[in-house]
Amino acid sequence: MKMENRSTISEFLLLGLPIEPDQQDLFYALFLAMYVTTVLGNLLIIVLIYLDSHLHTPMYLFLSNLSFSDLCFSSVTIPKLLQNMQSQVPSIPYAGCLAQMYFFLLFADLESFLLVAMAYDRYVAICFPLHYTTIMSPRRCLTLVALSWVLTTFISLLHTLLMARLSFCADNVIPHFFCDMSALLKLACSDIQINEMMIFILGGLVIIVPFLLIFSSYARIVSSILKVPSVRVVRKAFSTCGSHLSVVSLFYGTIIGLYLCPSANNSTVKETVMAVMYTVVTPLLNPFIYSLRNQDIKGALQRIFAKWTNRFSLRH
Secondary structure, three states: OEOOOHHHOOEEEEOOOOOOHHHHHHHHHHHHHHHHHHHHHHHHHHHHHHHOHHHOOHHHHHHHHHHHHHHHHHHHHHHHHHHHHOOOOOEEEHHHHHHHHHHHHHHHHHHHHHHHHHHHHHHHHHHOHHHHHHHOOHHHHHHHHHHHHHHHHHHHHHHHHHHHOOOEOOEOEEOOOOOOHHHHHHHEOOOOHHHHHHHHHHHHHHHHHHHHHHHHHHHHHHHHHOOOOOHHHHHHHHHHHHHHHHHHHHHHHHHHHHHHOOOOOOOHHHHHHHHHHHHHHHHHHHHHHHHHOOHHHHHHHHHHHHHHHHHHHHHO
16 A cells, blocks of 8 residues: 555554464464563562662662563563454554654663663672772662663654654555564655664664673673682673673674664564564563572562561461
């Protein structure tokens, strides 16, 4: 269906995932299970950090915000994907498409900044343990979180407003499972030079700079750990840093490949698979990598469970 200009567009059609019809039910169940696990895992972390006073520290302030960001990030795309997988006409309204793009960018960018804050927190804790409480004061931690929210709100709003000014006169079919910014730009028939310039400039601020800062922090952490004579401590630290860096690499690597270094050889299927990796898989893995393997989180879960068990036994 052709569209002559933006004023005639009332909706976009989302092609969704490149799945064979006979496999739709299987993938629907898979993505539903992944989404439920993501929501429950991140909600559990948020509740534990809120209820347990032992977790009221800078690291867990960042973790609670990361969990909230992951929960919202996955909720921006997956429910609509699941709905469209069961729909005969997988459409999304024009305004809904822009809203989805805004919140997608908001929580993706927020996650990027929070990962930097968490890497910096670990760097200070390991490399400057005696000055940790001074450097990572409550005021500074709250400032870092607030600054992350303000910056991501501004950046996502700017991209959305720049998208709203474009005219769409090509097909209204988006070969994706959500309103991806690059997919929308391909449908525009007006000048997208400003949009592309902003993606390049702000992409460096939101993606490249945080990515380099995180790897720099972990490189210094590893360098500091190697000076410790204990093999057990070194092995545990490398295991933790390795798991963190694997998730960071998955998140940033796919985003950089899709938006900052797009290849002409990239097929729609390849781009969709890469998008699934950072929109679905990363929010699912983060609770397990950053928190549920953590002894403090396990201890908090045991304390809260014991407290609730005692209250229940006293009532009966």
